[in-house]
Structures are given as C-alpha cells and as structure tokens.
Amino acid sequence: MRGIFLFINKQHPTPVTHFFTGGPLTRFSLLLTQSPLANQSFASALQFAKAALAQGFTIEQIFLYEEAVLAAATAIDLPTDEPNLAATLAQFCQQQQIALLYCITAAEKRGVQADTSGHYIAAGLAEFAMRLANTKLVQF
C-alpha cells in the first residue's frame, strides 16, 4: 500500500486538450505528509512536478500537511553541504508560480513559525479541499 497513489479523474470540466497527446489537460494536486528531513518524499514530489510541467500538465497546488509542514519552518538551519529540499521546492514553486501551501493548524501544533519569506503560504485544509476539485491528486 505504500507509495504513490495516482488515480485518473474520470470527468474533466474543461475540454482543454494536451498539446502532445490530444488528451485532456490534467491539473495535479500534490499532497505531502512526510518530513522533508526524514525521507525522499520532497525529492520525489519535486521530480514529479518537474516531469509533469515538462509534459505540458499543470499543477494546481502543492499542499503540505502533517510532518511536511516542517518545510515552512524558517528556524531550520541545515549545514550548507546537505540538500535543502524545502528551499529547492520553494524556489521551484516560485519560478513556476505554483501555489505552495501549508496547513497552519498542523504547523502551529509543531511550533512552526509562519514562513516570513512568503514562499510557503499559510492555508487551511478547507482551501486544499476546494482546490482539489477537478484535479488529480498525487500523494507523497
């Protein structure tokens, strides 16, 4: 059961087609729930997002929940020779203008102070749920 779930949305409201395949243009929602320091989920999500954009798909949101909200903690001070996946993801989302959201309740529960750089946007589960409509969800 572990790993990525990717399920095809059977109805799509807008008849926009993919430039290459001619199929419907998919919008993705990515849900991250694991710590950016504990495993490769952030790296996988980033790879997926890059590949999706390269294929002409769009990304509606990247939402951080549970342990993943640690990425928004500005006080985390990584040694410079260790990969900073949280920063890489933030930079990528800024370049590509992808909404990078984190759950404020999950963050406060973990003592994560709001990210003042503005890369990570404080949001609620309600916003995740609303943006989820008409997208395909991929969980990391």
Add this chain to the structure above:
Amino acid sequence: MQRIAIIQTQPPFNQGKARESLDLILALAAVDHQLSIIFTGDAVYQLLPLNTQSSQPLKAFQKSFGLFALYEIEHCLVCAASLTARGLSGLSLPEGFTAASQAEIKATLASAQQIIRC
C-alpha cells in the same frame, strides 16, 4: 465534487496522525466531496473503546467519528480481515460503520476518483 476514498492505517496511539486524518476528512466533506472511509490494518484499533485514564494518556477523539453523520459521510468500511487478524471480529462497530470484505474494499477503491492514504 469528487468521490474520494480515505484509507486509515494508523493505530490510535499515533495520536497526531489519527487526529489529523480526521481533520482532513471533515475538511473534504465540508466542501461536499463524497467520501468513503476505510479502516484497515492497525487503524481498526481506533474503533476500540479507549481507556483515557491509563498511564498512556490519549484524547478520546473517536467521539468525533459521530461527526461523520453530520457531514453525511455514510460509507465507513472496516476491513473484516484486519479485525479477524487482531482477534477483534466480535467488536461492535460504531453506528454507521460496517465490516467489509477485501472485495468490497477493492470495489470502493476502484470507484473512487481520488485516494488518500492516512
């Protein structure tokens, strides 16, 4: 809105996780997504009555499952095999929850547009 299946896999002792998946469920239901909740593996322990006075303090968040009815979440499945494997096949399930075979769970997953694993 979409048909979303949520797979619960965590025991109640992983309190943060169990609580946060409940919040996720309620948030999705609040914007009228159609939900199916599946309790499988150690998540079936979430359905046991808790001793909140024990030396391992836990909040009895299961009472919040009562909110499922308010949010019109009618499809709550409990994996029968998981119950049996843990000697819990006689467990009386909360109102609105039904024990389900592997085949029923499979069918629920197949008909969902999105699946979230908690």
Add this chain to the structure above:
Amino acid sequence: MGDIERQRQPKPFVVVKPQLTALNELKENSMNENSTTEHTLIVGGRTLALDKHGYLLDLAEWEPGVAEHFAQLENIQLSDAHWEVIRFVREFYQEFNTSPAVRMLVKAMAAKFGPEKGNSKYLFMLFPEGPAKQATRLAGLPKPAKCL
C-alpha cells in the same frame, strides 16, 4: 463577574463582515494572537487558568460567569440567542469531543435549529469577530482549529 490579570485591551467593535472564505477566516483568526504570557481569570472568587490564546484551560471549570466575563472582554451584549449558541457548543463538545470550527458550527446549528439559525450570517451577527472563535471562548472550550 470577575477580573483578568494582565488582560489585553478590549478589541474595537467590528460590524462589517465580508463573506466567509477559508482565507478570510484564516486572516481573522490570526489577527488577535495573544502573547504567551500565562493568564488567569477570577470568576466568583475562583481563580481559573487560561491557555495562551486566552481560552479557559479546563472546560470543567466553566460556569455562566465565565461567559459573562469573556463577553465583556469581547464587547458582546449577551442575549438569549447568544446563550443558546453557548449552550449548544458546550453540548457539541460533550458529544463529539471537538471544538467546532465555523463550518462545523453552521452545519450542526442547521441540523438542530434549522436554516434560520444554522447559517453564518446569523452567527456572525451574534459573534461579529468569528462565531466559532468567540462562542467557544465564551463556552469555555479549547480554541477551534484554524484550518477547518
């Protein structure tokens, strides 16, 4: 009626409430974060501990005087309609073990009292700075989750 030590200033009365969206609610909730100083509340001669958001720490300590005190702090003139909501959120907590956020409160009120009272306009009229936030405080419950 009681008194709060090191209390914050009463907030100005706000009447205008834009339509509720997830983000509005979020903004509204994050506006009035209290300092982390420990507060206490004295009601009916008893000293009651508050959490860092200024909510009652132990809901079992609640009495109507607590609601009256918080109402004064929040510039709310308590009416029967207010008490109905206060009693309702306390019952809600006892039944579901969770402090209702706005949407949840609207849904639950609608289920119990029908659409005239189960809508956010009615609730915002009673509690202009956020019905879930204010009603739960007056009722002695924990602060509800922001994100729902």
